[in-house]
Amino acid sequence: MSAAKSFGDHIRLSVRLTPNASRDAVEQIETAEDGESWLRARVTAVPEDGKANKALIQLLAKWLRVPKSAISILSGETARKKILRIEGDPEDLISKLNERLRG
Template identity: 35%
Template sequence: MIVIQPHAEGATLAVRAQPGAKKNAILGEHAGALKVAVTAPPEDGRANAAIVEVLKDALAVKRSQLELLSGAANRNKVFLVRDCTPDDLAARVREQIG
C-alpha cells in the first residue's frame, strides 16, 4: 500500500526514486512508496526535476501543484500534491499502477 497522507495544502505521496534508468516510468509500488524511474542522473537535482515531470504527467496535475517536501538527496522522497485530496490522489495512483 502506497503511503498517502493528508496535508493542509492537499496530500503527500511517498516516492522511491530510481535515477539513471533506461526510460522514465512509474514502476509500481516499493516498500510503501510509488516507484518512479527516470533517465536523469542523481546530480544537481536533475533526477528530482525529472520525477516531478513524470508525476505531473501521470497524475494529471500542474507542475505548480507538486513540491518535494523531503528526500532531495535520498531515493526515498515525499512529495506534496496541492489541491488534491488523499482519496483523489490514491485513485490517480491506482490508475497508474493498475
C-alpha cells in the same frame, strides 16, 4: 494505499527514485517488511544539480495529470526515498493514483 497520506488540501506521497535508468517510468507500490510503503519511479536523468528531482516531478505531473507547480519535494532532496507534496483534492489525487497503478 499507504504510500500516500491525505491532508486538507494535498497528499504526501512517499517515492523511491532510481535515477540514471534506461527509461522514465512509474512502477508500483512497494512495501517493506516494516510496513513502510512507497511508489517506485525511475528517470533517465542523472542525480546531479537536482536534474533527477526535476525529472521525477515532470514524470509524476504528467502521470497524474496535474501541473508541475502542484508538486514539491518535502524531504529527501538528495536521497533515493523522497516525500512529495502534491497539491489538490486528496480524494481525487488518491483515486487517480489507484487508477493509474491498476491500469
